[in-house]
Amino acid sequence: MEGMIVDGPGSFPTAVRCLPAKEDKYDGIEVDILKFPSSDVSAFEDSLRLSLEQWRSQKKKGVWLKLPIEYCDFVPAAIKGGFTYHHAEATYVMLNLWLGDGPCTLPANASHTIGVGAFVLNDKGEILAVQERYGLFKDKWKMPSGCLNQGEDIFAGAIREVKEETGIETEFVEVIGFRQSHGGAFGKSDLYFLCVLRPLTSTITVQTAELVDAKWVPLAEYKAQPYLSERKMLGRMLDVCIETSTAPARKGFKLENVQAGTKRAPQYFYNNTSQ
Amino acid sequence: MEGMIVDGPGSFPTAVRCLPAKEDKYDGIEVDILKFPSSDVSAFEDSLRLSLEQWRSQKKKGVWLKLPIEYCDFVPAAIKGGFTYHHAEATYVMLNLWLGDGPCTLPANASHTIGVGAFVLNDKGEILAVQERYGLFKDKWKMPSGCLNQGEDIFAGAIREVKEETGIETEFVEVIGFRQSHGGAFGKSDLYFLCVLRPLTSTITVQTAELVDAKWVPLAEYKAQPYLSERKMLGRMLDVCIETSTAPARKGFKLENVQAGTKRAPQYFYNNTSQ
Structure with a gap:
């Protein structure tokens, strides 16, 4: 699969690309799933795998993945990719994955x-x-x-x-x-x-x-x-x-x-x- | 499919059965997914559909479905069955479905x-x-x-x-x-x-x-x-x-x-x- 991995401008439709995401203030990553161009679960799995490799090599500390309820099909793939649940409201579930070395310092859920x-x-x-x-x-x-x-x-x-x-x-x-x-x-x-x-x-x-x-x-x-x-x-x-x-x-x-x-x-x- | 529906003792392996559940104090239902005998998503879908028919006919007000992280494959099926997210902690997501007539009176998430x-x-x-x-x-x-x-x-x-x-x-x-x-x-x-x-x-x-x-x-x-x-x-x-x-x-x-x-x-x- 490595030969197919393309990340950046000029990629072609069959290529695997990183998930659309931005960095936060705390050396973390926030995925913007609304900009992901496919609803196909295996396309999401491939992009997630590639993204995690990249974020790990960039020493990112944590990843936030907010999945609106319409994206529920991606939940099992995210869990299998190592994410756990963080919190949920009626219309979405928030998952996260700690990539840092020490103990997780991501903010806690409402208590x-x-x-x-x-x-x-x-x-x-x-x-x-x-x-x-x-x-x-x-x-x-x-x-x-x-x-x-x-x-x-x-x-x-x-x-x-x-x-x-x-x-x-x-x-x-x-x-x-x-x-x-x-x-x-x-x-x-x-x-x-x-x-x-x-x-x-x-x-x-x-x-x-x-x-x-x-x-x-x-x-x-x-x-x-x-x-x-x-x-x-x-x-x-x-x-x-x-x-x-x-x-x-x-x-x-x-x-x-x-x-x-x-x-x-x-x-x-x-x-x-x-x- | 109706001919296959069996609920109660004496059912046979290929039959669709209601989800294991108990009633709560507020005329609601709490599903006990740990007692569901299959990890197969379509078996869960069939049981969920049958269960919802029964709970609606029994005038139940709301259904709680707690899915431990190992049961993440069932999340998309539950959402497509009408559930929404209620809250989540690291190891599980809680979904619910309001069946009552009036406005939803199920307790709110931590704020x-x-x-x-x-x-x-x-x-x-x-x-x-x-x-x-x-x-x-x-x-x-x-x-x-x-x-x-x-x-x-x-x-x-x-x-x-x-x-x-x-x-x-x-x-x-x-x-x-x-x-x-x-x-x-x-x-x-x-x-x-x-x-x-x-x-x-x-x-x-x-x-x-x-x-x-x-x-x-x-x-x-x-x-x-x-x-x-x-x-x-x-x-x-x-x-x-x-x-x-x-x-x-x-x-x-x-x-x-x-x-x-x-x-x-x-x-x-x-x-x-x-x-």
């Missing part, structure tokens, strides 16, 4: 999902509470909560969840604490941010797809629910919310936009110091 | 990487600082920092990074703030937790693989570095550390093990209230 819960107390001392249609807490009153959307800020996610579940408009006061836990869905870890929000409206509209009911519950009645004594973390979280709601000095992390006043995108730093 | 940085001040008013061998800050003094390992706690990651980079032993005091940013590696978001640690030792051992140097730098000298004025977030983070180190009352989130005193695994809740 955490992020949840937000909202403590919303009105001026009658009632807490905004929901009853979920499914899951562990389905006959209990609990705080509105949910998962952050991709690219969503913590404060914005808390406001959105309250609005979606109950129709109540709120403004963000502070993050009053967070819990980290491990071994969740797919072996990932989770961070749950407990947010204090101030209600701006009072009339509830229940989102019935996920909820059975939502209402303003007197705080003492809410706190008396047995599951809050049985599940220490949830009971402790409520106590922290109650303590901070009655204390003269807030003890949470406020939202500080470090880019405020500039034309740059906001950059949020949550902390509890004077600004 | 965040987690970084930790450590503010370590000794009793001479010197800050523990490192110079990295690569990257944006390579000729600057900066705080020890790094990414959490899979399953690692924030406080433990901060202690580990300081120990690995400088040999200094520390104890965790508090998280003094955190920054959330979006659009990082692979489109994921990042949370960076700024931790205050108390040094327990003073002799530095520089980890030379990643670092050029590490030393105790007088705080005023460290703060005078021009990059801390140019990069507002980093300057602001330092100011918050300095403010809290001189203030009588700490303003960060302490570590509270909510399971303390029980035999259960620790559950950490970071907050700033009385316990």
